[in-house]
Amino acid sequence: MAVRNILCVGLGDDAGVVASHLLAAGWEVEQASDLPAAGRIQAHRHFPVSLLVLGAGHAVPDGALEACVKASKGSEWVAVCDSQALETSEFRELILGFFFGYQTLPLDWPALALFLEHAARRATLRQRYYAQEHEAGALGMVGRGSAIKRLRQQIRKVAATAAPVLIAGESGSGKELAAQAIHRYSRRSDGPFIAVNCGAISPSLIYSELFGHERGAFTGASSQRNGFIEAANNGTIFLDEIGDLPLELQTSLLRFLQEKTITRVGAVRSLAVDVRVVAASHVDLAEAVAKGRFREDLYYRLNVLPIEVPPLRSRMEDVPVLAEHFLRCCIGEGNTRVEGFRRQAIAAMLAHNWPGNVRELHNRVRRAVVMADQRLIGPADLGLQAAERIEVLGLDAARTLAERDAICLTLTRVGRNVTLAARELGISRMTLYRLMDKHSIVQCAE
Ligand SMILES: Nc1ncnc2c1ncn2[C@@H]1O[C@H](COP(=O)(O)OP(=O)(O)OP(=O)(O)O)[C@@H](O)[C@H]1O
Secondary structure (H helix, E strand, O other): OOOOEEEEEEEOOOHHHHHHHHHHOOOEEEEEOOHHHHHHHHHHOOOOEEEEEEOOOOOOOOHHHHHHHHHOOOOEEEEEEOOOHHHOHHHHHHHHHHEEEEEEOOOOHHHHHHHHHHHHHHHHHHHHHHHHHHHHHHHOOOOOOHHHHHHHHHHHHHHOOOOOEEEEOOOOOOHHHHHHHHHHOOOOOOOOEEEEEHHHOOOOOHHHHHHEEOOOOOOOOOOOEEOHHHHOOOOEEEEEOHHHOOHHHHHHHHHHHHHOEEOOEOOOOOEEOOOEEEEEEOOOHHHHHHOOOOOHHHHHHHOOEEEEOOOHHHOHHHHHHHHHHHHHHHHHOOOOOOOEEOHHHHHHHHHOOOOOHHHHHHHHHHHHHHHOOOOEEOOHHHOOOOOOOHHHHOHHHHHHHHHHHHHHHHHHHOOOOHHHHHHHHOOOHHHHHHHHHHOOOOOOOO
């Protein structure tokens, strides 16, 4: 196991015995004989697990203990104390609110050893979880399913090179977001990121929009103007809907990709530019090539590093996580009483086919935040039909929902006590924590 170092804060007689057990069990132990010493050690070092040993009859420390526990961010605390100490309400509250668990004296070493192993595993899990969330946050691509994890990996790999990237995927699936992430993770991240929707510019203007024009190049060209490619110099240009580019323009783009120069309309000389091209298309470009609508040589030039953003319906495990993410964003903007989703809303989202992909989900959550009369969003607020029969969900979605339901209901029934809930569900606490993370279920108290 990776995490084996522990801070042992021993107040009173039993600390020495515990420390020797820890050392014998292979823990790397740092000992503190009082709370100020623990604070000094923590200031320099992070401990995944911290153990408070409050010897029999030792007075319960006051606010200093709370300060010490709160200062040790991310450490899983375990307490060993006598049952008398638990009579103190402040100590009880501290344990309930901030400790992984406790054990009462007399010392039962095998039980404590097991407890500490669990705490260490939870610390590892938490570290991994935060590392993942951090990466997802940095890329701006939310999702915990295997498909989005693979996509994030591909993005990091292609970002490290300078070759053109071709992103395929349905409308609203996150192609532009992927292009932005590639730029942000590349060595060009300090340069500009220019996004151009090739399908939205009129064919008569598109050359001058992309390549720029000189003053007087055509009627109305009263001044010289840089094109989008020049504006993206030392950065990245994202050419969305590249399949809509007229054939003549495809030839000009091919020349730019081969020669790394551009010629403004009306110019006599070409200019060297250093721009990385990331292109995207929701139509199948290979098929467009076969039909003679897209130049084959340009297709191969662009398709050096192909990436596919999967449609949302093929990664339904991300739907609740994305919905929660968009809801948190809306809540962050203020002006709403909404706090979460009703179970039926999650079921309705899992039953929906998401033809508009992530963009549709984002818009439905935005709408729900405005429309909802209650604190929890229902299916109607999302503009979705309640999924009355679980069969309509499909097996994966039904499984996800049933799992989430069982966890939420059990947690509610046992007053959100994770230990009791895990016991009722017949799984380990670790598995329950992992499932709670997976379903974005927030734990209120231990
Ligand atoms: N994984 C994700 N995490 C968070 N937000 C996402 C994710 N994927 C997409 N979005 C959001 O969904 C919306 C649509 O994404 P984006 O514009 O990147 O899609 P697109 O595939 O480029 O669409 P189009 O083909 O219509 O241009 C954006 O608001 C984007 O921020």
